Amino acid sequence: MAAFERDFAAYCETGFAAGVGNGTDALWLCLLALGVGPGDEVITVPSTFIATAEAISFCGAQPVFVDIDERTYTMDPGLLERAITPRTRAIIPVHLFGQMADMDPILEIARRHRLPVVEDACQAHGALYKGRRAGSLGVAGCFSFYPGKNLGALGEAGAVVTNDAELDGRIKVLRDHGQTRKYYHSRIGWNGRMDGIQAAALRVKLKRLEAANSRRGANARIYDELLGGCEEVVTPWAAPHNRHIYHVYAVRVRERDRVLESLAGKGISCAIHYPVPLHLQEAYQGLGRGEGSFPVSEQCAREFLSLPMYPELGADQIQAVARELKACVSEPADEMHALKVCEAR
Numbered sequence: 001m002a003a004f005e006r007d008f009a010a011y012c013e014t015g016f017a018a019g020v021g022n023g024t025d026a027l028w029l030c031l032l033a034l035g036v037g038p039g040d041e042v043i044t045v046p047s048t049f050i051a052t053a054e055a056i057s058f059c060g061a062q063p064v065f066v067d068i069d070e071r072t073y074t075m076d077p078g079l080l081e082r083a084i085t086p087r088t089r090a091i092i093p094v095h096l097f098g099q100m101a102d103m104d105p106i107l108e109i110a111r112r113h114r115l116p117v118v119e120d121a122c123q124a125h126g127a128l129y130k131g132r133r134a135g136s137l138g139v140a141g142c143f144s145f146y147p148g149k150n151l152g153a154l155g156e157a158g159a160v161v162t163n164d165a166e167l168d169g170r171i172k173v174l175r176d177h178g179q180t181r182k183y184y185h186s187r188i189g190w191n192g193r194m195d196g197i198q199a200a201a202l203r204v205k206l207k208r209l210e211a212a213n214s215r216r217g218a219n220a221r222i223y224d225e226l227l228g229g230c231e232e233v234v235t236p237w238a239a240p241h242n243r244h245i246y247h248v249y250a251v252r253v254r255e256r257d258r259v260l261e262s263l264a265g266k267g268i269s270c271a272i273h274y275p276v277p278l279h280l281q282e283a284y285q286g287l288g289r290g291e292g293s294f295p296v297s298e299q300c301a302r303e304f305l306s307l308p309m310y311p312e313l314g315a316d317q318i319q320a321v322a323r324e325l326k327a328c329v330s331e332p333a334d335e336m337h338a339l340k341v342c343e344a345r
């Protein structure tokens with residue numbers, strides 16, 4: 001595991017990496033090591049996988065959501081400051097779909113309020129913001145190596161990268177039952193270590209990550225070109241200072257569920273990341289944030305459609321997906337036209 005930790009820290013341009021059981025553990029152990037606990041608040045976004053909020057909740061703290069920007073789908077820095085209260089202990093921007101959040105204004109606000117920024121980089125292995133690697137800008141970056149990720153293990157695995165030697169040390173103690181030396185436990189920890197088999201596989205796969213990310217980027221450009229002129233499809237926008245690594249290529253369409261079903265009928269399986277924003281999940285009803293609280297996240301949840309995206313995808317396959325998608329999204333207009341013609345008669 002130590003060899004992979006060294007390699008991954010070097011790749012992320014950080015001093016340290018701590019291998020842990022999965023991305024959820026990475027976030028949770030990192031927050032625990034930062035001292036987040038009961039009564040605290042941690043700010044994040046509602047448009048993410050639930051693990052981001054679960055990690056906060058499992059520290060005994062409360063997630064506080066701010067909405068996302070409608071172009072990048074990441075934390076809207078313009079809404080961040082007003083969510084900060086005397087109980088805020090950390091901020092977690094999520095680099096959703098492989099694009100990093102707008103880190104400069106987020107870090108600037110965090111600096112003024114003396115709050116640590118923990119990057120949820122679980123979907124952003126190798127992404128760049130102004131030339132800097134995901135995970136290297138905040139006090140720590142948390143990664144998942146779930147098999148479907150751009151850097152995926154053979155099973156569950158995760159890591160926390162940081163430049164802070166003390167924080168790295170605390171996470172390494174926490175992930176190992178709180179022991180500083182075998183059978184001497186300085187605090188109550190957990191079994192959160194990365195499995196050695198996963199570390200060995202990840203070390204090999206890490207060497208191919210750059211090439212795989214480049215192929216995803218090339219695939220995204222083909223999709224962009226083919227779908228760019230189609231009014232009914234909103235293609236992903238990559239900020240010019242970002243390197244988007246397209247963990248997910250999510251477009252936005254109206255009548256998303258119908259389109260999803262129709263494409264499935266043609267043998268094209270798409271996905272939805274994610275159908276329900278976190279504040280509307282049953283598990284988070286206790287937060288008391290109803291429909292309308294985070295309108296951008298809510299609209300995106302209704303419209304997001306993740307098209308097939310992986311490095312091995314061929315140009316012909318992308319063309320077929322784009323062709324069928326364009327045909328699908330133009331169907332309602334045709335039906336409406338047919339209805340109007342019927343009514344006129």
Ligand SMILES: Cc1ncc(COP(=O)(O)O)c(C=O)c1O
Binds near residue numbers: 024048158
């Ligand atoms: C944004 C985000 N955060 C956290 C996680 C949790 O990672 P894991 O599934 O490895 O626990 C994931 C994984 O899907 C994720 O996409």
